[in-house]
């Protein structure tokens with residue numbers, strides 16, 4: 001049985017969690033979907049882990065479409081979400097163009113980084129049959145504007161603004177939200193405030209789903225891992241077992257723990 005947006009919506013209603021991992025090629029896509037991971041994110045983090053870039057800014061739409069095709073060929077039943085890359089949603093027209101390319105490459109949903117200002121694009125995409133996940137909090141494509149990879153929504157004003165943006169995007173027809181590096185308490189409030197599924201990374205165990213970059217949870221990313229990363233390879237005998245352990249940990253809410261949150 002394939003996972004659809006309705007599957008994840010129902011999980012939220014039933015108080016059940018769901019798991020998401022990134023993949024960029026057919027081989028890992030197959031292993032991840034066979035391990036029972038609910039959704040695969042073709043993340044623009046491929047800039048970091050595949051291309052060796054120091055940010056996601058250089059990643060192009062053509063590259064995202066290529067990796068989405070590869071992932072779609074290997075997938076067996078997980079929901080495929082593809083990242084719209086840097087500037088791909090700068091205008092409504094561009095958002096439509098980028099999302100068309102990713103859906104035609106095999107995505108089931110697109111993810112756009114931004115905030116309340118995405119409402120117009122989301123409405124139009126939704127009207128044309130493209131479900132959208134809105135990525136809020138730390139939006140890595142804006143690393144140069146944010147002045148680094150930092151937790152977002154720490155003060156009262158920015159927290160209120162993020163909660164309000166979540167409501168606006170749900171109203172505009174967003175199918176899902178993703179919160180990255182958002183304090184646990186605010187993440188919990190947002191998850192409870194909306195009826196659409198909320199995915200967390202560096203957010204809260206109270207979110208409806210969790211995502212990690214595959215290379216991070218296998219412990220093979222270069223450099224110091226971010227606070228929200230757990231290496232699932234240390235207690236696993238092989239890669240498929242690490243994927244299954246992650247899936248179980250997300251579903252039984254043992255991951256993320258306090259030490260992975262802000």
Ligand SMILES: Nc1nc(=O)c2c([nH]1)NC[C@@H]1CN(c3ccc(C(=O)N[C@@H](CCC(=O)O)C(=O)O)cc3)CN21
Nearest residue numbers: 045048049056140149150151181213216221226227228
């Ligand atoms: N391998 C990889 N994993 C990722 O999770 C990831 C990428 N690449 N590339 C794109 C973005 C960049 N991301 C990042 C990168 C660094 C931090 C980081 O170092 N965060 C600090 C928070 C500091 C604070 O307290 O404000 C941390 O300590 O975790 C967070 C997200 C998430 N994404």
Ligand SMILES: CC(C)C(=O)C(=O)O
Nearest residue numbers: 022043044045201213
């Ligand atoms: C870190 C996740 C949420 C992402 O956007 C990516 O992998 O590109």
Ligand SMILES: [Mg+2]
Nearest residue numbers: 043044045083
């Ligand atoms: Mg991304």
